[in-house]
Amino acid sequence: MATTTIGPLIPVAANPRSQNGSQRFPADHPILSFLDEHNTLTTADLKRIHARMLRFDLLRHPYAASRLLTSFALSPSRNLPYALRLFDQIPHPNLYSWNILIRSLASSPLPYLSLHLFSRMLTSSPHSPDRFTFPFVIKAAAELEMLGEGSALHGLVIKSPFHSDVFILNSLVHFYAVCGCLDLSRQVFDFIPQKDVVSWNSMITALVRADRCNDALELFKAMEQSGFAPNDVTMVSLLSACGKKGNLELGWWMHSYIKQNGIKQCLILNNAILDMYAKCGSSADASLLFNSMKKKDSISWTTMLVAYAKSFEFDAARRVFDEMPHRDTAVWNALISGYEQNGRPKDALAAFNELRDVAKLEPDELTFVAALSACSQLCALESGKRIHSHLKSNSFVLNYHLATALIDMYSKCGDLENAVEVFRSVNKRDVFVWSSMIAGLAMHGRGMEAMDLFKEMQVAKVKPNHVTFTNILSACSHAGLVEEGRMYFTKMLPLYGIAPQIEHYGCMADILGRAGRLEEARELIKSMPFQPPASAWGALLGACVVHGDVLLGELACHKLLELEPRNDGAYVLLSNLYAKAGRWEDVGRLRKSMRDQGLKKEPGCSSMEVDGVIHEFLVGDASHPLSERIYKKLEEMTERLKAVGYEANRTQLLQNVEDEVGKEHALSLHSEKLAIAYGLISVRETMAIRINKNLRICEDCHSVGKLISDVYGREILIRDRYRFHHFKQGRCSCKDYW
Structure with a gap:
């Protein structure tokens, strides 16, 4: 039989008839055989095959049409818009074709199209849904969290011959859990007459995601008692429960259970164990596992970085970061968030600037949220405004997360x-x-x-x-x-x-x-x-x-x-x-x-941002490069305040200083007073002096703030541990109620 080719590799029969002249049955047509043998065809190749099948009128054969549709809908080079158009060209699509397209659309960015196609199938197709149709369309409803539609699908299942099908019921367990109806999810689970491992895994995962970790662990015990052997999927969910509970001892037991029961430690499972150790605060256990892993991916490296950051081992976290084979924006986000969430906001902002200026990567939403949070902690208004300006100039849409982060930053600054x-x-x-x-x-x-x-x-x-x-x-x-x-x-x-x-x-x-x-x-x-x-x-x-x-x-x-x-x-x-x-x-x-007891009072620390640089002051601090000028300004402040009747509030001392001069001197060295002095010599008179204090402001410093705002005609904002004090013209916004 003579053949031609579509492109260099695709043989196609020039005539769809066999040697004896009879019509060739589509199942053994060379085009279909070629589709079966090649699953890496490009969209262009598939379009050429489509053209040839039209020429030979193969699309009127439901089986032949379904084979081409499968290639467009499920292959690595899938093209769903084209698949939809192709589907509409099929005169009589078989049930397999309906299921293939419903399945593909359910996993697409537009899962609602799967529901629409299912509705069309019910109204305009001679086929009834089967045990393969329902799980796909239920998955679409789960993706959209459409409780009403999913419940209607459940009703159809009950009326169908497949009301006890474990595959369908497992999908309903997942659907109700995703929609937040955990009780309904459990009812479906309990109804399944012959559960499989997937049934147990679906319910355990649902409980963990709903933060009902104790219930998930109880169900795990029931699973074992029912004679089902947990697999790697089971353990991934249970390890997540351990991490959420922060229960390291339970995590150790889970890790030991995996080894003793011969559960294959694939990369996903190892990453789950690593994540559990990170969330339980055991960087040592995480490090042992990480170093023993023969295969690592970006999740492994990032989780190890986070484990070190949570344990305040920032040098180790940075070392892991520097050793990573590939650092994309997501990895930088882990580093920045690790600093920001664990008390190192200055390092978080430094890493944010390094991401943009050195790595030349574009921050994403998570980067900006973490950087804005760091600004909030530092009271770094200038840096926060620059980030806001960048968001505007790059046309970022202020979604809920960014809007909340910006409001928080401006409020706290x-x-x-x-x-x-x-x-x-x-x-x-x-x-x-x-x-x-x-x-x-x-x-x-x-x-x-x-x-x-x-x-x-x-x-x-x-x-x-x-x-x-x-x-x-x-x-x-x-x-x-x-x-x-x-x-x-x-x-x-x-x-x-x-x-x-x-x-x-x-x-x-x-x-x-x-x-x-x-x-x-x-x-x-x-x-x-x-x-x-x-x-x-x-x-x-x-x-x-x-x-x-x-x-x-x-x-x-x-x-x-x-x-x-x-x-x-x-x-x-x-x-x-x-x-x-x-x-x-x-x-x-x-x-x-x-x-x-070895306890030390947390030292008072006041910080402020000037020209994008964060300056910090401790009580009696003399480490600042402008320390000499700061103390001269402090002396000047004291003299000017005394001239308007200021007297130090000595009840704020935590020790009995006999010498009155000593008492006054001790109070004058409080960190916020040093920060105010620095602000007076470094911040333009038209700008407010903004100070961040880690502890509650004392009554003496509060009085000084009010007086300086009047004597020097300056606005001073001090954010202490509990609230803002906005000093202006001798008064405070708190009305002395704090």
Whole structure:
């Protein structure tokens, strides 16, 4: 039989008839044989084959048409738009053709087309769905999280001959879990008459993803008791559960179980073990596994980097980064986020600049979010504005994540006006965008505006979550809005369906404590439906310091230290309380107790950004290159303040200094005063001096901030651990309520 070729490699019969002249059956046609033998054909090759099949009228044969459709829909060079057009040319597509296209569309970026094709199949095809059709279309519904459509598919399954098919029921277990209906997912799982390993794996994975790790582990035990041997997929899910729980001992057991039961340690499983060790904080175990792995991919390297960063082994993290065979933007993101999330924001910004200026890579959304978070931590407004400018000039769309990061950055850098501008510029705002703006108003003491924004959020029909209420209660706390805070707290569950959690009780205790209602705060803490957390006792202790209640302060400190015996902040707060009461022997006793336990007070540190450079000051710091000028300015400040009646607040000292001059000198060396002095000599008079303080500002420094803003005519913004203090014309935005 004579043949021709389509291109250099594709033989095609010139005549579809056999040697005896009869019509050749399509199944053994050379074109179809060629398609069976070659799965790496290009789209151009397939189009040429399509043309030849049209010439020989092969597409009217359902089998022949389905073979070509399979190549366009599922091959490495698949072309779905062309496959759809081809499908419409088939006069009588068989069920296989319908299933192939439904399957391919379900895994495409447009899974809703799979549902549309399925609907078309039901209405205009002689074929009924089979055991292969349902899993594919259910997968499409899962991708789109379309609960109604998926439930309707479930109804069709129940009415079909395949209502007990394990393959279909497994897909329904996954579908309901993805849609957040874990109870329905479990009901389907329990209904499966003959479960397979995939059934168990699907349900275990669903529980882990829903953060029901204990339930997942219980199901794992039931799986073993039912005689099913877990495989690598099972263990990947269980290792994820261990990582989420942070349970290293369980993780060790899981790793040992894998070895003892001969479960093949493929790359995916090894990466899961590595990730578990990283999340459990064991960089040593992660390193042992990493070094023993014969095969590694970018996930392996990145996970090891993250493990070191979480363990604060930053030199090791950077070494892993430098040794990586390939560093793309995702790897840089891991390094930047590793620094940013583990207390090294300066290094995060340095790595961000290195990514752009040295590696010449383009940051993506995750890069910008991490860099903006680093700016937030450092109060680095100039750097944050440059990043925002880059986003604008490169036409980045402000999605929820970027909008939230920008609002947070501007709020925490003291530029509330720009934060509001970003918020108003976002067309679609999710609950986190709203909550971030409420938090920004809260930290600046604008409680009434925060409440107005919360009302606006309700008008926009955005449902608040537990974060929203934490922020609105914080706003009430900073603004002294006691009754308003109580109202929101009591309405959380009945009106919004959100049960108050630990953080909400802590906020409420803070609201009452700051307002001097110390006994009410104590009773609230005692009435908590769970063990009162350290944060609640800490809030009460802080309030006792402000209002001078020594007895209740001692009780709060005792409770706090029961929960966190090495909490240096508890000792410092009680020392403050004793110092204010003049009980210096008790101050000395506490300081000795701290020394005996090896505890040290966290040193006060104030930082500020000038011309893109972060400058840091510790108490009594003399390491700055301009130290001599700073101390001269500090002396000048002191003299000018004394001239307008300033007297140092000596109750802020944590030790009994006999010499009055010594007391004054000790107070003058606080880090925020050094930062203010540096700001006066380095920041243009038209600009505000912005300072970030790691601890709560003391009363003396607060008084100095107000006076300097008046005497020098400068705006000073100090962000301490809890809120912003905006000093202007001798007044503070907190109205001396903090």
